[in-house]
Amino acid sequence: MMKNKLLKHGLLVSLSMLASLNFTAVQAFESSFAIAIHGGAGAISKSKMTPEQRQAYEAKLKEAIDVGYQLLSQGKSSQKAIIAAIQIMEASPLFNAGKGAVYTFEGEHELDASIMNGETLNAGAVSGVKTVQSPIALAEKVMEESVHVMLSGEGAENFAKKVGLKEVENSYFNTERRYKSLLRAKKKLIEKDKDFQAAHQSLPLEYKVGTVGAVALDKDGNLAAGTSTGGMTAKRFGRIGDAPIIGAGTYANNESCAVSATGHGEYFIRYHVAADICARMQYQNIPLEKAADVVINKILVEAGGSGGVIAIDAKGNIAMPFNSEGMYRASKSSNGQSFIGIFHNE
């Protein structure tokens, strides 16, 4: 069981080590700086994924983690490292964030993002943004150049103009793959039920998840976390998921940990997943690994909430638990540990 747990969380350990490993041993992986990223969790089907697709995802994850790690190794802040890593995933059509964002029911794209600095506990978030190329960059501007934590919709876009962020047409986010996904979702919604809410509830998980995020510890000992997403396929009514909710999709506090979540957002809000992992670690005095495991593999599983998190503590310990079939993820630490994977145990 310990073996399974450790592998599931993406720690690279040799089989011979496993018998004697415990949570104390996990802490021996401490590093002076480290970064972890995710490109979404959900019903990623191992059997349906071609070798070419898998290679494309792993290559993009490697590019993103390497860029973030490079910045950290140069002494740059965890905040800058996570933004650089997230922006690489936002610019790729592979992930449900930025360029690869899913479609709303009305055939548009509404993007959400949030960021938190674990040293200052400052935070920024945006929701329902249609014309900003990099939502995570806007979240950072909200954090650093506004008196607010969370801006939404047109107001957030006006703020983006004011601070000079790059604007794009909403059609910039169009991709054939996501459009086909919208058409499939709408077909299912119409076939299933006249009641949109009930029909949407019954959509397969693949339409409800998908996010990118990053967490990092820098050489100064500061943590940061960030998350960016296009939300749920065929979402309606200005739905806001967990990604822009500080405490749900993103949380960072140097006294505990930094977390970025991905999954069925409604559950992550109700169980305020990111902050709860930090709270359990800090108040129960348990290791990050255990706090993250309880929330993802016990509490969320019992509630029926699919997804996962990436998390890092102030000692550089990394946990990447998920209760779905897969989670695109990668980590790299100054202690030499690194990992890129999609499914459990790989």
Add this chain to the structure above:
Amino acid sequence: MMKNKLLKHGLLVSLSMLASLNFTAVQAFESSFAIAIHGGAGAISKSKMTPEQRQAYEAKLKEAIDVGYQLLSQGKSSQKAIIAAIQIMEASPLFNAGKGAVYTFEGEHELDASIMNGETLNAGAVSGVKTVQSPIALAEKVMEESVHVMLSGEGAENFAKKVGLKEVENSYFNTERRYKSLLRAKKKLIEKDKDFQAAHQSLPLEYKVGTVGAVALDKDGNLAAGTSTGGMTAKRFGRIGDAPIIGAGTYANNESCAVSATGHGEYFIRYHVAADICARMQYQNIPLEKAADVVINKILVEAGGSGGVIAIDAKGNIAMPFNSEGMYRASKSSNGQSFIGIFHNE
């Protein structure tokens, strides 16, 4: 100090009891059902408040708490009781929620609300709603009749139409008092600085706070919490405060407590105040009173965040700490305790 703390939290105790009171004694106030409400915290000036104004606030608080208490005594759920109490405050021009909502910079009203059921951990929230008479009723509909937790803007209004909630013109929320407040705020914003963000930061606290909320324990032992607000005077850019953020402005869990917050929302989001009080109580195994006190009077004070909370646990203990000059508040328990007050110690 104990005397001060207990009075500050609005517990009615005779002076002769104070010498021997401690947290254990506070738990002796356990009751089979109870409700607490707030009508906002902030720079309420005792010296400037006329006896007539004070009487008007206290009478409305009494009306709201009595209606909620009456429902609980009839065996109705905590969810129904808090909604009834909040709707009385929403319908009054006295409080910054519903009818009395403040103006945005553009001269409109954008309302936010959220609700959480401590038994099911289901939750609903709306932000940026302009045409729904009772935002807390819409938050309940989102919780019970949508697959989502949080809806925003026009999308939330479309959902309100779909479920048949009462619509009003945005001008329904116009009041002379709040309009004058907007004009004063804009004057200060223009005088102070050309940089809106810096100018807004320097606005007096009275422009940044104001919310209504309720928490309750019903005869079945279930907790619920709800919050409703018009947000910050002269807010811009689609700003979302803590009131519609599950974990920040509102949280409820039968295993710990139910909390509704009011104050400078940005701080309440960053410190995820409502959920943090519940987390500290549950994970540190400390009384509600102590958990709420640490968050409001230590953590938020050190961070510079003004405001307060009302909180209730599964035994009916009530805490109502605030670090601002005043907080409109009331509580009523089946053990005979009741309180209505505005300032510290009264």
